[in-house]
Amino acid sequence: MTSTAAPATPEQAGIWRVVPALVLAIAAGWFATFLPLIAQGEYAEFVVPWIPSLNIELAFRLDALSLTFALLITGIGAICFLYASTYFRSDPRLKRLLSLLTLFAISMLGLVLADDAITLFVFWEGTTITSFLLVGYDHHKKSARDSALQALLVTGLGGLALLAGLILMGQVAGTYRISEWVQMGGIFRDSGLYLGMLTLVLLGCFTKSAQFPFHFWLPGAMAAPTPVSAYLHSATMVKAGVYLIARLSPALGGTEVWTWTLTLVGATTMIVASIWALKQTDLKLMLAYTTVMALGALVMFLGGDYYYATTGAVTFIIVHALYKATLFLSVGMLDKMAGTREVEALGGLRRAMPLTWGIILLAAASMAGFLPFFGFIGKELKYEGALGVASEPLLVASAAVLANALMVAAAGMVALKPFLGAQRSPKPAPSDPPMTMWIGPALLAVMGLTFGLFPDLIGPTLILPMAEVVYGGPVPVEVKLWAGVNTALKLSIATFLLGFVFYWMLSRIRQSLDKEVPRVADAAEGYEILLQGMKDLAAWTARTIQPGKMTSYLRYTFLLMGVLVWGAILIGTGGIDLELGDVPIFHSAIVAIIAVSTFAIVVTGSRLVAITALGGVGAGLAVIFVLYSAIDVALTQLLVEILVVVFIAVALLKLPRAGTGRLRIGDASISVMLGLGVTFGLMAVMSTPLDRTIPDYFEAVSYSEAFGRNIVNVILVDFRALDTLGEIAVVVIAAVAAVAALRGGGQEVEK
């Protein structure tokens, strides 16, 4: 048997392959021991401080809601891990896959157990990153890389919004403990920031749980290998958003905007996804869209402020996880053993793969909501809830019926098409897979039937406590298979009839869908446009700001400096009050030399002249130091000046020839503005009286304590000796650097 994902290598023997699965199975068993505790409405808690000064704790809390998810994560996880260790047994990357999956499982567990909002977010992002790495598992394909990036950016966007929302909630509540939040709903709803935090939190949940218009990343994520899709993108991670909505509904829910937003977004997602599901011929993609549909249904029912709706939603979480993981894994078996997932290329496999068919039939029956499967109970509860929601029962109920009917058709497609009719498959001799692959899905499928037949196993122990956590109050509902002939049952019958019609007309529906609505709500296109727009903007920014031309850099640098200085001049208080005394002619002459040299640098076209004139400026400055009796400073100045001239000379030789020195009005304005600004600054300073404390001190102690008559010298070598030491260092380093530059120049020329 060869793997489709990578070149075949010898099978990887060793018990390590099943260790992660085993660990998860043990964890599932451990979580199951909490069931009695949870059934009594109790909870378990584990808290250690993390960042006390920010009120952030590593707080975990096991209640009915988190226990349900923990059981799904560990239980389905164990099954998917076991499956993967067989599915990829000839793939050299199996170790990496199992490591990533384990990391994901930890993140996901942390997410659902966290009771501190920041802790929750930590794990939330953990699932985003591990999902990114898993979607890109077949990273040699560009499509896989693009899908991974898409999933990362969409869920990353939501994650950031969620972070902001959680911080706002934390600031309003004064704590990050979610268990405290859910008891102080009024504080959030009455806060002026309610709409803001609701929008941000829901943005996070909607992107993660693939709600319209962010749904498109999920089918893209099907680039991941089948066990990964089964685990992350049907059973666990995509429900993280749903989980958080459920978790926070006592805190944020109960308002009109909550109900309407969730109902409309959920319903739209559900309908759009059901239609898309029917369009698919790739069974895995079809399942992906039905997952989106299920997530939409969950969001819609969580929005209904009615305990039946809540109970329906939480039941459906379990129902869906059981059948959807089974179907994903089974499609993987078809893919592996029969060679394709394309429904059109498969047929008549009932004899070759009887076990696979049996498993799929069980799961599909639960998906379609047939009696006596667990799916039937979920569906009845949802209908009951739909009829009772306060806002818009007709809308919710009809949306639910339509979507469920499409679901029946989809179930038929996956359960019947590949198995009935004449046998065909790309692989000549299809057969059932080894036991390690089918045992897990079989277990899940049987559970879907068992919970339907014996709802008491799970109803009072898990579902009702969970519904109470989510609803935030008592839930007077009974979870049972047969609730008598009521409106919900009539809706169910209507659903089946409609569903059979859809299945019957499937190919015709698909054709007309292809023709009529080739672009129904293709938000992926919007993503592409946004992404390209961002790239264009980025390229434009980089091009404009960093064109690689020194002249441009200098222009903007000086402009900025001038603007800042002038801003200070215009805003600053106190004016300029200055009288110029007599200026000795010698001083004026030096200033003139400096000015003329500067002007020469600016206007000359010759580099030699420019460098020479630069030396003139430096020399002029040195003379000014001499005039003020600072010989040492003047010498240093000259030395550094000479080195700088040498540097620039060396560097300029390596640069392309400059243009002419013609005057540019814009640049000239900038220099004049800056020059005037600095001059004003100097005048402003000279208008304030000099505080003579320090000069007076120097004059007083320079001979008596520092034993030097030349105050400048004493300042240089004693009062401020460290400055001088630093400047000496500068000279030495400059020399080293100059030598390096010159040597470098030589090497380059030799090449």
Add this chain to the structure above:
Amino acid sequence: MILVWPIVIPMLTAALLLLLPNRFAAQRAVALVSSVVLLGAGLLLLARVLGEGPIAAQLGGWAAPFGITLVADILSAAMVVITGIIAVAVSIYAYGELEGADEANGHHALTQALLTGVCGAFLTGDIFNLYVWFEVMLIASFGLLVVGGGRAQIDGAVKYVGLNLIATLAFLSGIGLLYGTTGTLNMADLAGKLDGRQEEMAVLISAALLLFAFGAKAGMFPAFFWLPASYHTPSITSAALFSALLTKVGVYALIRTFTLVYDVDVPAVQTVLIWGAVLTMVVGVLGAAAQSSVRRILSWHIISQIGYMILGLAIYTPLALVGAIFYLFHHIVVKANLFLIAGVIKRLTGSEDLYKIGGLWKAKPWLGVLFLIPALSLAGIPPLSGFWAKLLVIQASLEAEGWLLAFFALAVGLLTVFSMSKIWLEAFWKPHPDGDDAVNGHVPWSMYLPIIALAAITIFIGLFAGMFVDAAITSADQILNPDAYINAVLGGS
């Protein structure tokens, strides 16, 4: 005395190294030992400051404000420690990376000179002395840019030094104006002398010049041109050192002067800082998204991340300042590490150009893990250090009701994820264009070792963020209530 060591150790080492020309093995060993000693000195200093509060030393025995004062509070001491960590990391990395020209032209001596300047800048209490250390840094970094000797290096170095000289010039002019106005250069003394004079024209002009100078050093918009023009040109060892420390000295100087000497909450100053910070964040990350070579992406990211730090300073609440300080510390570790990894990528695949390389995830999965740690940290993914840094800044923005600021901080975070994923997608996931066998360069352990150590630090800061946040809180408190600092410098009541 303890305040002098972090300056004296690298300075003496630099001098010693100049006496060992062409004895590369000896140079490397001396540089490494010296860096370890520097780190030790930094840790002693930090321990002392954490225990006693700010401490000061009057050089030459001249009482402040007449001589030059060295002073350390938690921020200074922590910056010296992190400088030591980076020094050790690049000294080890140099063993594996450097060859020929760099060492022959004085790489090690210049590195130690640069460290002298950096530590001096962190420890000085005198604004003119700060200028001197900036000069030391500038000239040493210029030297490090040209020691490799190629044409690209010279071109980058000229842009680097030219633009930085303008900033230095502005710095000096600002000091001149400040001295003319107050008659003192001691920063603690300036704090008192400028009390109530913050909005005087001369003071504001000096503030504008210093803001410009430090902003340019830090790589703020729109004065960062020197950075993307030069950081991709020198050896990886030097680029990592630069990326870790140079801009951060600018940020440090901004924090120090605009809390102690000037007041951030002069409305004009605050407005300029806030929007300067936001533009820096946005433009930097957009620039990064447009690049296609590893070090260029990383260089632009520095700019973007500097924006977060300045934003923390500009919002100027205690929490925001905590964020800025935490960010500063975290970023140095992460950014240096990413540059070091860029060097390994280059060695293995033969290029830094993302279009020409690939195949690393398949060939070197552990390098992938090592890359992901700092990359995800930079992108602010929990529980790594960068997450807490970002969280603090965003919390502070929201707390101050700066909705727009929080929005930009978050949006830039998403774009950061995008541009880091670009490196991942192209260098790690995409097959190498020349086939799997093209990933064949030899990378010695001396290059991996610092990467592993810095990644471990990143994880450690992330997991045990509590104590770092607490230290940052104490540090921010020292900065916002500088009485202890001023008393340490000026003595007395």
